[in-house]
Amino acid sequence: MTTPSRANSGGPATAGRIVRHALPDRVFHWLGAACVLVLLGTAFLPIIGIEFGWVTVHWVTGLVLIAAVLFHIVRVLVRGTLGSMWLGRADAADALEVVRATLERKLPSRRPGKYSVAQKFIHHAFAVVVLTTSITGSLMLARIDTPWWQRNPYLLADATWGIVYVLHGLGAQLLITMVMMHVYFALRPEKLKFTRAMIRGWITRREFDEHHDPQRWQVDR
């Protein structure tokens, strides 16, 4: 979530480019993505029979992900950019328009602001699932020895631990489907501009004019 602004590094190479994701947001995205992939790999490869010492890599990577998420939350709150990902009436109208256009096999006539309603939904889905797995994972850290504390399996009652494990496992397995979908859409030809923006930071002025409503995503002219 970035404050809309024109690319300001100057020169012909950046003329007509609009910053979509600032560098700290891109670093957060790719660090988070790497952490999630490592966490999924260390969680599920041993389950499907690929045995290795996964516990230390898993919890250390989990701590890195939690730190990254905290950084992201603080950055959004400090910069006051929560609104760019907020779901409002206009998004409800967008969703209805997408449904109507899909049924009529037409292109939607409404253009979104910075983020489409689908992009907001996938963001919120990842937020809920990653926060759930992070909170439950943090509790589960009490059950392993680390350089800073000894394991304490009696922190919670057995039934409560069961709920913690269910939520952690459910979130982790949901992430499999969500990551697959996210990568698929990121690689679709019509979405590559968003993937490029998450790598290099910008979209072109033409892409902005074609795909975004300038009233809903106000950038410097």
Place this chain on the structure above:
Amino acid sequence: MELFRVSRDIYGREVLQGMSWDLLWVFFGLGCVLIVGHALYRLILAPKQR
């Protein structure tokens, strides 16, 4: 297919251990179905994007 993993404590009571790992393939399969379904929709039914 079980939804949950359970064990029994020393008193013989069922104790919840977490989600069943059999569901791993369900979530993976769901991802594949959604991807193939969307790709086919875009290929066959959807109008061309701007």
